[in-house]
Amino acid sequence: xxxxTHAVLGVAAASIALGTADPVVLGVSxxxxxxxxxxxxxxxxxVVFYPVAHWLEERYEHRTxxxxxxxxxxxGGIAIAAILYAGIPWKIAAAxxxxxxxxxLSDTFTKAGVALFYPNPVRCVAGSNPRARIxxxxxxxxxxxxxxxxxxxxSLYINTAGGLTDELARQFFQNSSNAATFFNRNSDRAVLxxxxxxxTGTNARVDSRFTVIDTLGNExxxxxxTGNLYRIGDSTNAxxxxxKVRVSLGDRITVKADSYEISNLSVAAVxxxxxxxxxxxxxxxxxxxxxxxxxxxxxxTVTVTGQLQSAKPATIARLIGQEWIITGQIxxxxxx
Numbered sequence: 523x524x525x526x527t528h529a530v531l532g533v534a535a536a537s538i539a540l541g542t543a544d545p546v547v548l549g550v551s552x553x554x555x556x557x558x559x560x561x562x563x564x565x566x567x568x569v570v571f572y573p574v575a576h577w578l579e580e581r582y583e584h585r586t587x588x589x590x591x592x593x594x595x596x597x598g599g600i601a602i603a604a605i606l607y608a609g610i611p612w613k614i615a616a617a618x619x620x621x622x623x624x625x626x627l628s629d630t631f632t633k634a635g636v637a638l639f640y641p642n643p644v645r646c647v648a649g650s651n652p653r654a655r656i657x658x659x660x661x662x663x664x665x666x667x668x669x670x671x672x673x674x675x676x677s678l679y680i681n682t683a684g685g686l687t688d689e690l691a692r693q694f695f696q697n698s699s700n701a702a703t704f705f706n707r708n709s710d711r712a713v714l715x716x717x718x719x720x721x722t723g724t725n726a727r728v729d730s731r732f733t734v735i736d737t738l739g740n741e742x743x744x745x746x747x748t749g750n751l752y753r754i755g756d757s758t759n760a761x762x763x764x765x766k767v768r769v770s771l772g773d774r775i776t777v778k779a780d781s782y783e784i785s786n787l788s789v790a791a792v793x794x795x796x797x798x799x800x801x802x803x804x805x806x807x808x809x810x811x812x813x814x815x816x817x818x819x820x821x822x823t824v825t826v827t828g829q830l831q832s833a834k835p836a837t838i839a840r841l842i843g844q845e846w847i848i849t850g851q852i853x854x855x856x857x858x
Contacts, residue, residue, distance in 0.1 A: 554621030
């Protein structure tokens, strides 16, 4: 079969068998699917690795040792070693023997077949009718390629929770707008962003990971590992202007949201009733608000006028805990 057919079959098999749309896993399976044809200098992989291909070509017949269970087993051993000793994620490692074996298996449907059980020289050929076997580059092979592409597209759609277009955007359009869309469509998972950009207040370079807490239009409200929140986007109000925003999914979470109407209570009394790891959004009418200093380098979750945006209870207590609430409405979100 053609290299492209092997690649699509290998990628589709990896996506379905391993339940993933990870481009690294799929890339490894695509590369592994080309390895059987390293036994000939006529293949593209044989051209790239010409010394190896030439050495194999002189000693072994095409579609024998490199198209066998034996070769897949060797790659499986390498994969296990990579998991145990190099800490490679198991799905990435498993894609290596899987992509190779699928390519070998698919070649059993061709007219020449393969020595799948090498060193036994008997060729394995699927299908008892010789006329039904596939010739390389034939219409039948292009039909197989088309079907494999359909299976791959369906698997990617399933493995990205129905968001194939989101997955493509996440990989190739790495900006805050697409990250915001991704966050809004994955409410049951923690959404992490690796941001490269500039802090607008200091002009310092930013290259850090953040956890997205909320969206502000097409921009992100995200928390760093010290608990500070930042607005990430291209507006004049953003604290971080990104050049690249790479999105990934974290652990599964549940977001509990409760609404409260408040009247004639102290801020301290309200804060005491809030879960410590929650985020509060809303508006408070304060009796006699006292001015306080807002950190200009982070997102202002609490304002002097009593406006709250994803404010932590500890921050509320620190800045306005001494105030008295005349009236107020808040929404408390807890991520567990």
